[in-house]
Amino acid sequence: MEKHMYNAGLIGNCAYLAHINKNTNVTWLCWPRFDSTFVFGSLLDKEKGGEFSILPEGDYETEQYYLENTNVLCTKVNCEGGQYLITDFAPRFRQYDRYFKPLMLIRKIEPLEGLPKIRVKCEPVCDYGRRKQKARRGSNHIDYAGCEETMRLTTNIPLSYIIDEQYFQLNEAKYLLLSYGDPLEAPLVSTAETFLRNTAEYWRLWIKHSSIAGYFQPYVIRSALALKIHQYEDTGAIIAASTTSLPEHPGSTRNWDYRYCWLRDTYYVLTSLNHIGHFEEMERYFNYVSDISISEGDEFRYQPLYGITGKKKLVEEIMDHLDGYLGDKPVRVGNQAYEHIQNDIYGQVLISLLPLYTDHRFIFSERKDSVRWIESVLNKIERTIDEKDAGIWEFRNMANIHCYSNLFQWAGCNAAEKMALTIGNKDLEEKAKALKERAAAHIESCYDPVRKVYTNAAGSPHLDASTLQLIMMNYLDPASQRAKDHLAALEKELKTPNGLFYRYLHADDFGKPKTTFLICAFWYVEALACVGRLDDAMREFENLMKYCNHLLLFSEDVDEETGSMWGNFPQAYSHVGLMNAAYRIAIKLDRPVFL
Template identity: 75%
Template sequence: MDTINRHTYNTGIIGNCAYLAHINQNTNIDWLCWPRFDSSFVFGGLLDKQKGGEFSVLPDEEYFSTQYYLENTNVLCTEITTASGKYRVTDFAPRFQMNERYFKPLMLIRKIEPLAGNPRVCVTCTPVGRYGEHALKAGRGSNHIDYSGADEKIRLSTTISLTYILDQKHFVLNEDKYLILTFDQEFHAPISSTAERFLQETTRYWRNWVKHSSIAHFFQQHVIRSSLVLKIHQYEDTGAIIAASTTSLPESPGSTRNWDYRYCWMRDTYYVLTSLNHIGHFEEMEKYFNYITNISFDDEIRYQPLYGIGGEKELVEQQLGHLDGYMGNQPVRIGNQAYEHIQNDIYGQVLISMLPLYTDHRFIFDERKDSPRWLNYLLGKIENTIDEKDAGIWEFRNIANRHCYTNLFQWAGANAALKMAKTIGNKDFETRAQALIDKAAGYIEACYDAERKVYTNAIGSPYLDASTLQLIIMNYLPHDSQRAKDHLIALEQQLKTENGLFYRYLHDDDFGKPKATFLICAFWYVEALACVGRVEDAIREFESLLKYANHLRLFSEDVDEKDGSQWGNFPQAYSHVGLMNAAYRISMKLDKPIFL
């Protein structure tokens, strides 16, 4: 791996389940969308250095930067060292329990503290509106600045001289300073003491959340960081879970595969909930159940692959031509045309996601009064679509097939429905579920190439696809069977790179042949290795993948095979799910105590 020329995303993220922000190693807020994950950015330097605005705390001389999280939290620290001094910027999104509910305001707090010498700093705060089309006008208050001029109403309350900020002047940092940025709300509380109290409460909240997680010893710190990442990708107000907080970060330079991932994919959510369930967190599942139930009882013929975080159905894809794009990569897209696709695996994934609510005795399934109606709805969806061709997991825009992966999750979803039907005592549902299990298995077997001893990506297709690793992971192929072992060998021979990365597939799609590997596929490979008993191989391959994280153990969607560069949206929930599930699978195989 060419570490010298390797591209990485030099940001960390903070969030409180109401919003997410990206903080660069240079202290700038590179990405912040308010009031929702899918709203216009307030700071969007990630996609345009000029039109994206700026919120930075920079010295007046050359500097060196280090960045780290407070242990077991989503509180991020950036330390700046210069010849004349050193200071730290601590960024966080307040989150803690207050008045018997979670306090998670649209508020970003920055604490600036001197650590050594006499550093001189300049605070620049220039938010923008409507994806950078409008610069906001700054208005001076008594100890705050109001920014207006677009849909956004933003206030910066601070203990720093307003003149220094408005005139962008450097000043000597000789005591702790605070910046509190809020959306559409006034802030009248004491600034310093409130910021300190919120910091202590937020730190305590995240550390308690980690303490109440059942995480194995195997690479525990990496799993903790990934779990903290996933947690703040849930929009708690509705229960929706987004794939990533960014848009238009290219899968590879110049590829034009620049997509908006700030929405809730049914498929991605299944994987996220599975990984959180593995560490003993269930409230995310219960919140998602409320989200999906509201979608389920719509009169539409089928589920969409994705919805807005408020359940919005139309996510019309648009291009923002006025923005430069990440490192000049265009187009910049908002919305995602995949909402129009036919992807029939999602009904099974919804059923599997909700299965613990009916089979885990820590939940009282009688509390779900609409269970028969909900289960009938989803069984009907699979019955109506099981014979169709679809776009598949990789969302081909102009290619339809009877995909093995789709049939697998119809099979798995029907199995989940069978267990739910037994729980609620509905014999009719049991009969319907069993019929779907048998039919889906028949389609899966139609993908088997006996000569090559491998399942192809679709019926009648010669192509191999990493998604069929799930045949092993989902227990369709018994782990001790020769067919599972042969299938894994065939996939690794064709799709695995020398350094342990994995391609989704190698045939042409709507945009040509993929140029970057897909990180979750490599973690699926690790998980499959552990399943078939190749545990030493699984551990070796798992360890080799860790080097593809950035400086904060955050992973992107795609990785360049040649130099290990990070590409695609970041951080990608899929990738962190892959790490957590692979670590969990390996820990279950190791002959030592699993949990603390």
Template identity: 70%
Template sequence: MARHTYDTGLVGNCSFLAHIHKNTDVKWMCWPRFDSSFVFGSMLDDEEGGEFSIKPSGAFTSHQYYLENTNILCTEVTTETGTYRVTDFAPRFHQYDRYFKPLMLVRKIELIDGNPHIKIVCKPVYNYGKTKLKAIRGSNHVNFEGCGENMRLTTDATISYIVEDQYFILKDTKYAILTFGEPLEAGAQVTAERFLNETTQYWRTWVKRSSIGEFNQDYVIRSALALKIHQYEDTGAIIAASTTSLPEFPGSGRNWDYRYCWLRDTYYVITALHHIGHFEETERYFDYITDISFEEGLRYQPLYSISRQKDLTEKIADNLKGYLGNGPVRIGNQAYEHIQNDIYGQALISLLPLYTDHRFVFSERKDSAHLVQMALKRIEHTIDERDAGIWEFRNSAYMHCYSNLFQWAGCNAAFKIAQTIDDKELEEKAKRLMQRAADHIEACYDPVRKVYTHAVGSPYLDASTLQLIMMNYLDPDSQKAKDHLAALEKELKTPGGLFYRYLHEDDFGKPESTFLICAFWYVEALACVGRIKDAVREFEKLMPYANHLRLFSEDVDETDGSMWGNFPQAYSHVGLMNAAYRISNKLNKPLYLPSKALE
């Protein structure tokens, strides 16, 4: 059986994200927000999902790549009669002292050679495919009515051919610009070329201002660019993935909507971006999380919408077949109701650099003592509870080792923040709670097997406990850390370098695919304990699990390397970046630092 891959690339501008297939079709794009209905969703249903493609009349091959160090995607299509290139991007650049990031997908259709015979199809839908939009032609545009907003395709291609689904010979460069809300009134060619130049410059400057080690630098750059556009800049929220209901493995029913902001996931993303010298994302997230902190009582939800909406009731879109027929298609995520007690610590750790990194002026942070006090109250309120844990078990609760680890780490962060703001009372409270969390962690230790199990009283092992080493709860140089790592790799690691989250049955049976971030955690733990050659070898094993654009999925089938789960998965790219960072530091490879001329 051939390896299953996601044959799409991702473009975005921190306002929206779009998946472009190698056949040029926009397989997935939600407007006006990451968590809105799709306007193109053939990824989940090729009949109900609409279409926006620039395909030839006959057989073809294609080659897809990013413009170097950008989020601008090129798809070159070769037919018997000629070759053309489609360049897709979402404009993003500085303008009028702010970022210009419109709800606008720009498609440049460029003749390379010959006389390719092509057709531009633009048929957006709404309400998750239930609403078919009506096309109303204008002089140089097509309006699409039915979604409650003005959606317009502005183009210098022949309007009649688009409206009437006709092929035509591509003789010169054409432009197709789709907008939502404010229509484009300027000329298509001059606007598209200016936006393309400005957007190219923006992304290349962003990369130049990154501090990235030599180790697998090309993969780290692509991961960083992918992570950046998962932040919804208007609010500062960072989503787990741009897709919903891509199954963890075929027929599993493990189809989740990841278009929301998990406090846990955001911690990992922020950490990865800090490692390469980007802090703007943290400052934007600070406003998001502090608003949640002041609005909530003693509990956070594990996840919120990108605008902090709390009700994410899970519904089934039963009009959609699902990815490759794998239903159900879920809108919303029932995990918002879960008790997940690691998140309080991760919220604190996410904010720690704002107080301990001298590049930030911590005195600008208002109500710091109150923020930390409330976070510690939440940890104190939940520290002795069972919860659903990092893997969000729906019908069982445990005293999870991972949850208590991040309560411990969060208290440690609170202790450091309290020192910075000179609050002795907060320091003492943080120390007391650290010890309580440590007591629960130690209750998970199995002295016979020399390993920490996934929960108090449980015999099962869990890859999330690798974090005991990375978070320095276990001294990486200690024998205890090395023994713990050895026990986990013996039970959960596959010959191909992949790693299972766990192997015991959960609410949906026994997992059949590996979770990619766990493999990167394993690599990171290897580096921490000094097994550098092993870390480098295992890291290199994971690179072929990417798609043609170096983008990674959530899950991988160990038998054939197939990609499954939501895609691209922020977790997976975070894992890659953090593992590469750890290895670079251990190898003492020099970092490529930002040019002073760019500062």
């Protein structure tokens, strides 16, 4: 079986995300929000998904790379007539004491060698490809109408060449500026160049202000840049991935919409960004969670995920009219997991925001209603601590007392205890301690003394990679024999010959998993480092680096046999795993942190 790769890069500005394929096409772009309909979506249907490509006449080869330490993407095209470069970016920089992040995609095309003949094709669509937008010529622009808002393509390319899809000779730099809603009311060339310079400077300064250790730095930098643009800055929500319905394995029907904010995933993202000294994302997320808490009031529970505006109902629909990625159906919009009971999330919310109370760079007194908020989350833990749930892997028809869920209730109570100590509330402190003991009792009910391992759930024989977290969260002392035995048992059953890691191997609602889950392999690396097997951790980490694409971007899943990338892409979880594992190794190596 041929190795499958995602041959695309990601650009974004914390207001939108776009995928640019090596073939120059914008294969995925949702406007006006992360979770909106796509305006370009050939990733899921080549016919109905529209197109925005800049291709030469005849055969060609491309090379793709990022401007160093930025989210500005370059695609170099070699063709019979010569060579040209496309620079794609989403403008983002400080202006008037706030971030300028318009719904605007800018594409600069410049000749490098010879006089290549090129053709620009721009065909945006509406309503998940059910309708094409209508092109209307203006003086120096083309308006595309038919959706909620008009889109405008402002350019110094003759409009007739674009409308008629005609080849023309590229003899000077050309610009394509596609905007949603408000059109550009400024000079094209100087504005595009200023935005490009300011955007590159913004990203480079962001990286300069990061504290990244000297262990696989280029990979950590790229992961950090990718994670940053998964935050929807308007509300503070952080999404799991920019895509929907990229299958975990061909024919598996495990095709999910990940354009939402999972409270669990966000904990991991914020942890990785905190490790490199970025806290702005956490403060924005605090506001998002606070708003959710207010809307939920004293309701029984949090949902596992919410829309990027805190929307609760994310009703799952199947888009039958779309072919799916490489013809792999179904295409889903929405995610039924919003109905699930997943009881680890309360703990993750508390741990996510713990630094706001324990790190003296933050003034906790600025947080209004701290007592009410902490008490509200602890009450949710108290009401759900003895419940069966769907667990981290969101089983649709299976409920258990999951070890992982109770671990994070334990860890969340641990965090709440520290918060209560900071704000001087003895009652909350005592409540957190009592709940922590109840959670620990459930965790111990998952221990198998014969195999010397914690199983995935009470009374279950199955092993699960998520229980590696028992070691990383210090529930098990990493130096203890119990931690080492637990790791060895998971390693023996779930690790593959190629160094990848299965989530679990038992059948679930969709049969047995056929691909490995990349973050599990990074958890394994972390656990190795924690128990002192540092050489093993470094070897396994270095081995995992080969599973990225040409831009150091990682997918959700990897096929053990072929090394193929599958699942949604790029996957925030995978990049989080990489950053946290690199951080853990760097600490053990005592590598210097570069500020």
